[in-house]
């Protein structure tokens with residue numbers, strides 16, 4: 001009997017022949033050896049692209065795999081923890097904080113699993129901070145032959161770099177050793193700025209604090225800038241989240257002013273008042289995540305060379321505001337540090353990421369095609385877990401170590417057990 005599976009936004013659906021919950025590595029290895037193919041590990045299903053979907057075949061869920069064990073500090077004072085790949089980031093960060101550990105950075109939400117966040121190179125913002133896989137020292141996986149492999153940066157640097165960003169291929173990750181830091185507290189503030197001013201002084205503004213990101217409120221001409229700085233000050237309660245109320249106002253404004261962009265700009269200016277100012281001080285694990293569970297959306301995000309971002313963003317804004325007036329979700333702009341992981345979109349490139357969101361259920365194809373022509377001009381690399389239309393032929397040109405990364409997967413999974421039709425096209429297998 002086929003099962004029904006869908007991702008968070010409802011934009012990706014699939015009918016796996018079976019869904020298996022595996023509780024330990026032995027059960028996982030047995031499942032990999034005998035389950036109906038193709039086999040896909042799934043985390044929380046928060047990817048917008050079909051990277052976790054499996055039509056027919058077997059959807060594997062890690063039941064358990066939620067251990068968190070601090071390891072002895074290294075000689076250089078480096079701190080590490082061993083974590084199960086099935087734990088959600090929210091559960092992980094609560095436990096890390098209680099143990100006196102912290103992650104150096106986080107993204108917007110903490111609902112993803114460790115396996116999923118590593119699998120797509122999930123990231124936050126901050127020019128000095130890399131994506132989640134850049135925090136890795138080692139990972140353990142069960143490969144396509146059912147063998148357990150512990151792959152560490154120290155002992156097998158090439159294989160490690162090939163597999164640290166896995167996209168669910170080559171093997172199912174069961175646990176990871178990640179670098180941590182001491183817990184810290186963040187003071188966050190938010191202000192509005194005309195987008196022209198933001199773009200004119202882009203580099204300096206994005207470097208003005210530990211973590212800086214901004215939302216461009218589509219149709220408004222305004223950026224909402226968020227800055228976080230480390231502080232030893234007292235906690236200041238986070239104000240109640242009014243983002244969903246703000247989104248509903250943006251939707252209404254877009255609907256009422258479809259034919260009148262200047263009126264929309266004016267109306268949004270009014271609507272933004274009262275949503276702009278925000279200031280709080282929270283411990284790290286409570287400061288980063290936000291609540292996105294109101295109006296659901298689909299999203300595309302491209303990672304661009306940092307210096308190209310202001311021009312690219314200006315073009316994206318112009319194009320979306322001219323041709324897609326029903327788009328009211330803000331665009332999100334973040335910085336990410338370079339790394340040396342072969343399938344990381346941040347490979348050897350200081351990056352600015354530009355994300356375009358659109359309400360779930362509304363057509364995304366034409367919007368995506370149009371913004372992708374702009375991102376292509378700057379050698380943009382798509383987020384693996386978000387919507388994009390690139391295939392192996394195009395991706396290979398964007399990733400200098402593509403061939404080596406694909407060859408490493410073939411060795412770990414010679415029968416192509418983890419390859420769905422989507423993944424075959426993506427990786428050219």
Ligand SMILES: Cc1cc2nc3c(=O)[nH]c(=O)nc-3n(C[C@H](O)[C@H](O)[C@H](O)COP(=O)(O)OP(=O)(O)OC[C@H]3O[C@@H](n4cnc5c(N)ncnc54)[C@H](O)[C@@H]3O)c2cc1C
Nearest residue numbers: 043044045046047107108113115116119122123168173385
């Ligand atoms: C509301 C929302 C907010 C988001 N915010 C951000 C953000 O701030 N920054 C950002 O970069 N992204 C963000 N994303 C995207 C999201 O972080 C990624 O798509 C992430 O991969 C989802 O994790 P998941 O656990 O749901 O994994 P899934 O979507 O279920 O799977 C993702 C990939 O990982 C693979 N995988 C899962 N578990 C394993 C495992 N154990 N071993 C091997 N492979 C595995 C899957 O096969 C798949 O290829 C957001 C998504 C949503 C819906």
